[in-house]
Amino acid sequence: MTWLITGGAGYIGAHVVRAMTEAGERAVVYDDLSTGIAERVPAQVPLVVGSTLDGDLLRRTLSEHAVSGVVHLAAKKQVGESVELPLHYYRENVEGLRVLLDAVTTSGVPSFVFSSSAAVYGMPDVDLVTEETPCVPMSPYGETKLAGEWLVRATNRATGLATASLRYFNVAGAAAPELADVGVFNLVPMVFERLTQQGAPRIFGDDYPTPDGTCVRDYIHVVDLAEAHVAAARALRAAPGTDLTLNIGRGEGVSVREMIDRINAVTGYDIPPTVTPRRPGDPARVVASADRIAEQLGWTAKHDVEDMITSAWEGWVRRHPEAARG
Numbered sequence: 014m015t016w017l018i019t020g021g022a023g024y025i026g027a028h029v030v031r032a033m034t035e036a037g038e039r040a041v042v043y044d045d046l047s048t049g050i051a052e053r054v055p056a057q058v059p060l061v062v063g064s065t066l067d068g069d070l071l072r073r074t075l076s077e078h079a080v081s082g083v084v085h086l087a088a089k090k091q092v093g094e095s096v097e098l099p100l101h102y103y104r105e106n107v108e109g110l111r112v113l114l115d116a117v118t119t120s121g122v123p124s125f126v127f128s129s130s131a132a133v134y135g136m137p138d139v140d141l142v143t144e145e146t147p148c149v150p151m152s153p154y155g156e157t158k159l160a161g162e163w164l165v166r167a168t169n170r171a172t173g174l175a176t177a178s179l180r181y182f183n184v185a186g187a188a189a190p191e192l193a194d195v196g197v198f199n200l201v202p203m204v205f206e207r208l209t210q211q212g213a214p215r216i217f218g219d220d221y222p223t224p225d226g227t228c229v230r231d232y233i234h235v236v237d238l239a240e241a242h243v244a245a246a247r248a249l250r251a252a253p254g255t256d257l258t259l260n261i262g263r264g265e266g267v268s269v270r271e272m273i274d275r276i277n278a279v280t281g282y283d284i285p286p287t288v289t290p291r292r293p294g295d296p297a298r299v300v301a302s303a304d305r306i307a308e309q310l311g312w313t314a315k316h317d318v319e320d321m322i323t324s325a326w327e328g329w330v331r332r333h334p335e336a337a338r339g
């Protein structure tokens with residue numbers, strides 16, 4: 014079976030490509046390289062450079078490579094940027110998905126895995142977020158992901174396309190240093206950057222109703238995340254017409270302060286964090302219930318927080334050798 018992986022030259026996408034090929038599946042990468050890196054794509058995997066807004070190129074690619082399933086990861090994903098550029102985010106994330114689904118269904122491709130996000134939940138006031146927790150996104154980015162789920166589900170009902178929407182929680186780590194996240198938008202690389210510059214890591218608010226006053230999040234290793242995509246893809250192949258919505262997390266909360274302490278320990282730095290005012294819209298606690306994916310796909314996370322930090326740090330030092338501590 015051949016899987017087209019949109020956004021396959023990105024941080025998460027490259028790990029999905031790796032997991033797919035290691036599992037014996039064939040992969041084709043489709044990426045506009047606006048944030049993706051062509052060198053991440055293995056030499057034996059075809060790379061098609063293009064936008065998901067280009068329906069003609071999508072249909073040619075699906076036909077020429079005899080694609081039998083799509084994993085759609087290509088999207089704009091910065092929450093703050095989405096607030097400033099909502100029209101851009103809706104065009105790229107929702108219209109791009111609509112064009113892709115049109116190409117998929119008219120080409121007769123039977124399976125579709127959609128990259129969603131825990132951002133669809135907004136600020137849930139629950140200990141564990143289940144797939145039944147109400148979705149109240151707080152940013153245009155989260156809105157586009159929820160709208161994407163609606164579009165995917167409607168297509169499933171109308172056409173019988175087998176679909177899965179995977180709601181990612183906080184992704185970190187790397188399978189290899191060359192595949193590490195090069196962006197500085199998530200907590201782990203943000204702390205790495207501050208430490209490398211001999212600056213104090215920042216905590217945005219320490220007066221939340223949590224054990225240490227800082228926000229609590231669920232972190233998932235990118236390797237586990239990629240393997241969840243393989244499990245979802247195989248489930249769709251085995252059950253044509255099915256529709257799944259699944260959280261991908263570990264079900265374990267880690268506070269921001271605890272995460273920074275662990276990063277200091279792994280990296281060899283010892284710079285205490287400073288506390289700054291809260292950021293608008295940050296929920297106190299967002300931790301996944303991972304029961305449904307375990308029951309339906311037999312998938313559970315294997316890697317812990319130390320694995321995430323250690324592997325991410327190896328990638329960071331590869332790009333910033335001055336950061337290494339003797």
